[in-house]
Amino acid sequence: MSKEYLLGILTLAGINLMTVLGLSLLTGFTGLFSFGHAGFMAIGGYTAAMMTVNFHWPFIPALLAGGLAAALVSAVIGKVTLNLKGDYFCIATLGFGEAIRLVLDNVQYFGGARGWPGVPYYTNIWNVLLINVVAVIALANLIRSRHGRNMIAVREEELASQIIGINVFKYKMISLMISAGFAGIAGGMMGHYMTFLQPKMFSLVKSTELTIIVIFGGLGSISGSVLGALVLTSLPEILRAFYEWRLVFYGLAVIFIMISRPEGLMGGYELTPSSMKKLYRNLMSKRKGGFQSIGGGK
Amino acid sequence: MYMLELKDLTKTFGGLTAVGDVNFNVEKDSISGLIGPNGAGKTTIFNLITGVYKVSSGNIIFNGMDITDKKPYIIAGSGITRTFQNIRLFKKLTVYENVLTACHHNANYSLVDSVLRLPRFRKQEKQLNEQAAELIEIMGLDDRKDLIANNLPYGLQRRLEIARALALMPKLLLLDEPAAGMNPDETEQLMKLISEIREKFNLTILIIEHHMDLIMGVCENIMVLNFGLKIAEGTPRDVQNDRSVIEAYLGVEG
Secondary structure, three states, rough: OOHHHHHHHHHHHHHHHHHHHHHHHHHHHOOOOOHHHHHHHHHHHHHHHHHHHOOOOOOOHHHHHHHHHHHHHHHHHHHHHHHOOHHHHHHHHHHHHHHHHHHOOOOOOHOOHHOEEOOOOOOHHHHHHHHHHHHHHHHHHOOHHHHHHHHHHHHHHHHHHHHHOHHHHHHHHHHHHHHHHHHHHHHHHHHHHHHHOOOHHHHHHHHHHHHHHHHHOOOOOHHHHHHHHHHHHHHHHHHHHOOOHHHHHHHHHHHHHHHHHHOOOOOOOOHHHHHHHHHHEEEEHHHHHOOOOOOOOO | OEEEEEEEEEEEEEOOOEEEEEEEEEOOOOEEEOOOOOOOHHHHHHHHOOOOOOEEEEEEEOEEEEEOOOOOHHHHOOOOEEEOOOOOOOOOEEEHHHHHHHHHHOOOOHHHHHHOOOOHHHHHHHHHHHHHHHHHHHHHHHHHHOOOOHOOOOOHHHHHHHHHHHOOOOEEEEOOOOOOOOOOHHHHHHHHHHHHHHHHHEEHHHEEEOHHHHHHOOOEEEEEOOOEEEEEEEEEHHHHHOOOHHHHHHOOOO
């Protein structure tokens, strides 16, 4: 396996991870399911490409423009759908994702269904890594603040959240806009990695794949999302040798995790320096003095 | 001035009048009771006060301010909060997190402050944590603060729900059947707790309850509802001897 090939897989995993992080905030921490995040990636991808190709912007500002465009579109969608109860929001995002794809199929300015070749090759493993590290830190800081706690409260019990003075609509909106912004940036990175954009890249299958990664990694865990994105992006590549069967294996892996750990790989837990220290200490004391430390954890 | 005034409060669901022309005043710093047979409309009144339901007609005045049909989070922010008949905790969070989340109203740092961990975030976050720890200690949940809320014994879940409500520093606290499912011993403790927190937090309290010993023991003023209509109001003694109240609970003689 060549080095370029490995780096390529990691870059793709990093691009997926960027969207998954945003989706993790929306689904894992705020409790809203989306099947339209590929649509936000598309908006970000095409906007960023338009900025670099037509307006000759540098890469990072173009990415931010892509993220901003996606966040603004999500605000409009949120305004009309976030008041819907239960699964209706999910259905609305599904419709939105497909609508974006079909619109892009017909916009000749962007090459329509044939796609848009000639996007500059700017994305590499290093800027993907950097952006993801910034995103993880920002997200972790957000979640461990009153804003993050309010989102978790909305996920846990909407009525009780309102009663303790949380503006449920506002926090759903913030969560949706941030997650769409992340997806938009990821779309921009994707376009500048593939050097090619086509509406087909942002289909319902892509949206579903992203949501599967979040659930696979574990709802309410950032480290779970990171792990999920790495495993599920590289799995099809590792399995390329038996390529006829790889989608079957992919499906089996997901089903296996869902049966053995319904809360996902890391559901609700985080890998942080302090939690790893604790784990290590527990393991050591177990070896020395039996099992008295189990369940104590303090 | 009254803490809370209900003026001709009415709520209809289609053709059914759940609450009809109810007038009731809650004195500042008092403990008032709301009683009546099942389906009398007690919880509906709580839902109207807290903005969970839209009022059909009439007004709700809180502290001299009209709060009729305001959004629930705005009403909560202005100083009214409640507990629920069927406990609604953030079940998967710990006791501490439940209370800490509810403290959010006493901080105002922004999203940017929290993402960049700016000084304002650190300072206010420290205050929030102190406040939550103090509240948990007052409510006697100190030794269980790291337990998942759902794993608490039933009585303590009720206690935690009250602690979470107090985190808002409310002026008016609505308790919806706080003693439901409690044995006489626990009910006794709860009565003590209610009197204590009223003193400590300068609260006005309105209670819905079926345990008559609790209601008669702590309330200064009681309103009796039946089929959505107010049938009596007064001190515990007045209400106990009121003919229409006895009929509502026991039926008409002959």
